Amino acid sequence: MLWEIDLHPRPGCVDREAISVVGDAVELGISDRLQVRSARGFLIESASLSEQQVDTLAGELFADATVEEAVCAEVGTQALSTPPNGADAAGTLVHVLLKPGVMDSVAQSAEAAASDFGLPIDAIRTLRKYWIAGADDEQLATVGAKILANDAIEQVVVGPLPFDRLQLGSEYRFALQTVELESLDDQGLMRLSREGQLYLQLAEMQTIQKHFAGLGREPTDVELETLAQTWSEHCSHKTLAGRIAYRDENGERQFENMLKETIFAATQELRARWGDDDWCVSVFRDNAGIVRFDETNNLAFKVETHNHPSALEPYGGANTGIGGVIRDTIGTGMAAKPICNTDVFCFAPPDTPADSLPPGVLNPKQVMRGVVSGVRDYGNRMGIPTVNGAVYFDERYLGNPLVYCGNVGLIPHKMSFKAVKPGDLIVSVGGRTGRDGIHGATFSSAELTSESESLSGGAVQIGNAIEEKKVLDAILAMRDRGLYNALTDCGAGGFSSAVGEMGEEIGAEVWLERAPVKYDGLSYTEIWISEAQERMVLSVPQHNWDEVQKLCAEESVEATVIGKFEPTGRLVLKYHDQIVCDLSMEVLHDGRPPVIREAEYEVPPIQPLVVPASANYTDDLKRILSSYNVASKQWIIRQYDHEVQGGSVIKPLVGVQSDGPSDAAVVRPVLDSRRGVVISCGMNPRYGDFDTYHMAASAIDEAMRNCVAVGADPSRVAILDNFCWGDCEKSATLGSLVRAAIACHDVSLVLETPFISGKDSLNNEFSYVDAEGHKHTIAIPPSLLISAMGQVEDVSQCVTMDLKSAGNLLYLVGNTFDELGGSHFALVNDLIGGHVPMVNAELAKTTFANLHTAIKQGLARSCHDLSEGGLVVAAAEMAFAGDVGATIDLGDVPIAAASLSDAAKLFAESNTRFLCEVAPESKAAFENTLGELVPHACIGETTAEQTLIVQSGTSGDTIVEASLSELKTAWLTPLNW
């Protein structure tokens, strides 16, 4: 029997969901006369539940009687078709349900909570209900598709529910599948690669064919899947770690392993240079990079991307993105404790007109809302503060939004390394395995259409943060009791990747039927390659198994032995004692033929940038403050808990009203210590259109500036690279990436700032066919995110960017150049050309070091880095954040050339610059500390007036004048949703 409990807002209580639907319908231009009522509901399947018991559940578990009223009935009953009050004018009933197989964490919790009542319940699912009036059928369909449900994970049912039971999977009958390779020609191999969604190249398919021919047998399906997963771009980074012949204006260069010879090589050289003072602990080998923090602890840091899933289902994509990177940190060494998150997003402008969207593309505003909610719900539930982030907008992210999720973890020195021991049990901990995240091969169209209740939700997933929180609690307790020898997370590739990596040096045997599954019907292959979330794999000595099991039970976490690490050098998979896979680890990990690619880069010719004559730049300033990249991200930041764990020192928003943009976040991960961790980032995809070398150098400089500006010690900053690029089979696209990697190498070496981990996401291109049948491809701009993790000895020495009081001096540190290329001044004025900002790394190193000394001595009352919008935007932000006015004379701006235009002084985005507020009594000490090498000058002062005034460097005329409130309004308004 299937019961339904609906919860309606009590009369007099606000129907918030309905208001939101009505608002969205107006915003999307569907209708402005919609009338909506909403309810949330639970479907409860039980063979023997009585009506009275259902009422008990409704009253004591589901409804909050102060604000809700419950309607309970059997599915199909008339009582469920109308809302309890004002039923007459209610309109058409629409249900929204998660598709079967999609994670329904509320239902899971409800099942557990309901069983606590001792009632006989088989299964629970959630639903949402709407009664919609004032819409015709077409509008209703649009509302359903665009507002109420995302087809990737949800289904819409108009009218009564057409089923009377919840289907929960079907029985699986074992049959060993082999794949015929021997008879295939090259074309056949490639067809198999494509249609089987293996995505292997011809040389790789041929290698596999030859390998099995040598063995005198055909591969099983799961062997082929395992090879495809292990050799995939995602898992092996074969393009960037492969052979590349690179050519640019400096000539040709052959790489055997591009990443190893650029970014990784710089870190190796630095570590050798430092010798005994090397503070890197584990780089480019584990799930996250590790560096030394204090006497007891190290820090682990990793940033991942989750782009494609976020394009299809923004909430779930971002949700599982942050969940995944948190597992990376947990799976580092013997497990790190996550202490903060960082999130950087790239979207198309949110005001992109709906009618200009290519088919299959979600509205960017919807994408942005979904992504932010996804990160919010996972990070907040995990109890990890989200302290840093950035959002970039560019039309080219329309079909490919980027979602970078990062996590920092704290890990004791002696827990920083791990080693699987032969004989250890392979233990799966956490969530159950389902068809989640299995690539399309197992998620065939036949399954999708033949049964409406069939299990779906293949490619797109939703996370369950509480499951991961439980796993984290259990793992840290097991770690501290020394119950396991190694662990890793189940990410892309699921068990296949986790067990394959852990057993690489030893060998492993897995008993697939033992893996706990969410529902019946999974084949052995599905179990092996499922990417179901919230799972970790542990290597547990046999004698610790009982304790592991007990401890996990205490934390309500499922732990299951699924195999054993055996010193065989082989990966053996069994399903009820039948061998379904028997591969040598060597073939798996070293058998892939090298990928060889051509790359070339041609620097685009420099075009002059012509600044239109203007006597006043106030309006330009306001337009830059209102441009999406610069405008306040308060709407996002306030939805993230940035204080949980109690270590918040510098928050993402600072100043009198806590609404000024901080350069970086500072957290204190050890509660009785004043040592702090600093998190910041740098990125500017617009510079890549000019030269990806300077783009990369600028991104590093920006990340460092942000760190140093709040007080981080520049000699203890570790950085990460995340390359999101277009199709790197195109030599020019790959060339632009190689060039950026070379810049990373060069700048890292000079700044002595090591890269400790990184990740790439290639092929971010979106193709569609327009109404006329023409194919279009949108490639994202080269998008290199540099994430920085700095350290500060005593957080009480940190500074914030808000001006503190009138009567102080304003110092500009660093030279300004004629570098308006790619600037926000150029963006808001539609100007092209110009010189892109470059980095003088030698000078940057000295500048960071000396400025840090000054900040440490308390010589700067406030400090802000100059980035998007240049000097005047930084000055405006400092002034309105601190409610303190400022006057600036451009005549005093330090420049290297003989002269420089006012526009360039105001808006150029030259690197390695800071604006500092210095008390008059600190003047001499501040200047002496910066020293002669570091360009600096006093360019103005802070005032008691609530205005920002800038004088021309040539005429002395006032060229910017605005009240702080109008500047702040310009900055706060655009994204204040």
Next chain:
Amino acid sequence: MAKPRTLILRAPGTNCDVETAFAFERAGGEAETMHLNRLLEAPHLVSDFQILCIPGGFSFGDDVAAGRIFANQIRHHLADVMKEFRAAGKLVLGICNGFQVLIKSGLLDTDDDLGPAASLSWNDSGRYLARWVQVQASGDKCVFLAGCDQLHLPIAHAEGKFVVRDEQAYRGLDEAGQLVLRYCGVDGCADDYNPNGAFGDVAGMCDQTGRVFGLMPHPERFIDPTQHPKWTRRPMQDVGEGLPLFRNAVRYFS
């Protein structure tokens, strides 16, 4: 005299247990964190403690409704030991999610003949919100707020709006002196001082004895002066404004 012992009771999804334990220790007490599963196995363990604290977080994922599932566990399995605990004159504190648990478990004396008279529901904005608020303590009933006037503390919640069944229910709680903490305006930003639409601006309440207290703001997030959003704008304080709440609890037994 031995330090008063606090039981920090955590459930799946609790995430403020570490800093809350730290706050009690800073205040001079002892703190022990225990999983709800353990206490359900052996409910008598609670009698070893003088203070019970349910910290913030998302117990059971806030699934169904924030604090509801945890509260039901208390109603179903821990009612007797909690009754003894309260009768022994001991203290109970619920912070944020802990407040949601307390109010839904009936431990704040909100149930009457018509059922629960008060609850915590969705913020008016419909969204999770993290920011700092000013709160005003009132009356002398609540042990935790003794000597407190105004406090500046952070909130971080989605379901923190105090709601009542009706006006009469509100008056009853108010007249009983249970509504002891309210959001209040500060100079310069008075218009949005109530962050969630709470009825009567209520940010926290106690039971009829004043020994059971729940509040939405997080006092454990303001123990060190550098946790304050504007610490770089003013002289460094000795301690944060959240510490007195924990000191009051610890000193109650000294």
